[in-house]
Amino acid sequence: MQATTPAEARLLALVGEAVRGPKRDGLFALWLVLRAAEALLPPGSVSAKNHRRRLQALETRLASLALPAPLKRALGAARHHLEPATPGAAALVLSQLVAPARRRAGPGGARARGRRRGRGCRPRRSHTSIG
DSSP, X not given: OOSXXXXXXHHHXXXXXXXXXXXXXXXXXXXXXXXXXXXXXXXXXXXXXXXXXHHHHHHHHHHHSOOOHHHHHHHHHHHHHTTTOOHHHHHHHHHHTHHXXXXXXXXXXXXXXXXXXXXXXXXXXXXXXXX
């Protein structure tokens, strides 16, 4: 059994590559939320009591990080959505983490998060006007 999922491994690699600062803190925060969400997915999901402890620790840790306001709001909402401790809540949070992951880590971070759920995420297309 692996200690980390492929999505976690990719985010950890991005954290390791990032220089100290807001980007690294943002990637680390995404990884923390990803871990909390993936822990609810079968097989081997954590107990409700363990999940509540994880959410308390997550809230404390997120409060100590210097995060941009939009990311802080997105991760706070994700943490709130994880409170029911169901696989459905985890799936919702994972689907909502694509946009923050793309902003913090680029398309590679979003793809890493998307692969966990069995989907590949396409990079955002840039639309330019001609004229």
